[in-house]
Amino acid sequence: NAGVTQTPKFRVLKTGQSMTLLCAQDMNHEYMYWYRQDPGMGLRLIHYSVGEGTTAKGEVPDGYNVSRLKKQNFLLGLESAAPSQTSVYFCASSYTGTRQPQHFGDGTRLSIL
Amino acid sequence: GENVEQHPSTLSVQEGDSAVIKCTYSDSASNYFPWYKQELGKRPQLIIDIRSNVGEKKDQRIAVTLNKTAKHFSLHITETQPEDSAVYFCAASIISNSGYALNFGKGTSLLVTP
Numbered sequence: 001n002a003g004v005t006q007t008p009k010f011r012v013l014k015t016g017q018s019m020t021l022l023c024a025q026d027m028n029h030e031y032m033y034w035y036r037q038d039p040g041m042g043l044r045l046i047h048y049s050v051g052e053g054t055t056a057k058g059e060v061p062d063g064y065n066v067s068r069l070k071k072q073n074f075l076l077g078l079e080s081a082a083p084s085q086t087s088v089y090f091c092a093s094s095y096t097g098t099r100q101p102q103h104f105g106d107g108t109r110l111s112i113l
Numbered sequence: 114g115e116n117v118e119q120h121p122s123t124l125s126v127q128e129g130d131s132a133v134i135k136c137t138y139s140d141s142a143s144n145y146f147p148w149y150k151q152e153l154g155k156r157p158q159l160i161i162d163i164r165s166n167v168g169e170k171k172d173q174r175i176a177v178t179l180n181k182t183a184k185h186f187s188l189h190i191t192e193t194q195p196e197d198s199a200v201y202f203c204a205a206s207i208i209s210n211s212g213y214a215l216n217f218g219k220g221t222s223l224l225v226t227p
Contacts, residue, residue, distance in 0.1 A: 031212070031213070033214065035217075040122075040219060040220075041219060042119075042202060042217045042218055042219040042220050043157070043202065043217040044217075045214055045215075045216075048211075048212065048214055050211070050212035050213070054212075056209075056211030056212055057211070058214065059216075090156065090157070097212050097213030097214075098145075098206075098213055099144060099145040099164050099206065100145075101147055101159045101162055102147070102159075102215060103159075104149075104156040104157050104158070105156060106155075106156050107156060
């Protein structure tokens, strides 16, 4: 039981490049979330999903897209990376949405030059 | 989104002393309040949570209190140890037409000195 697994762990991109971050969970959780963490800003919600085939916008969705084609996977895409998207990205999942803890992955450190 | 305010942003205590971190929230519909601990370079990990139907919960040296009327909740760590040094985040649940999520505070950096 690996929990929440994020790939890659580190990545350096040039401005304008695109990439996809993968989050996989093996706990049969319905809900999945993508956050970004910047110094002094806490964890800010980018997008989330309440089940397979669904997605919703969070606090800071601009510049990102997501897909949840399979229940266990939640993909975060950057179509045209910008230096402002340099951050640590965390994925999380929870069994259901209501009053359940979220379990986090180890994060992806993304630098955009 | 609805705000969660967390104070203080940094806290330094001596080993053995108590530490208290306070959070306030604005959404009266919030009903779930978890606390996470994040060590440097690691993932946030849940240390304790409280639901709106109780006012206090304790787990060994860690306790959380909730005042729904005043919309604030607090984390109490007693007999602090150097390994308690980390960043602590509070969160409050939010519910929208799209589903359920958490709003996080900006974090408190706790340093426990021997």
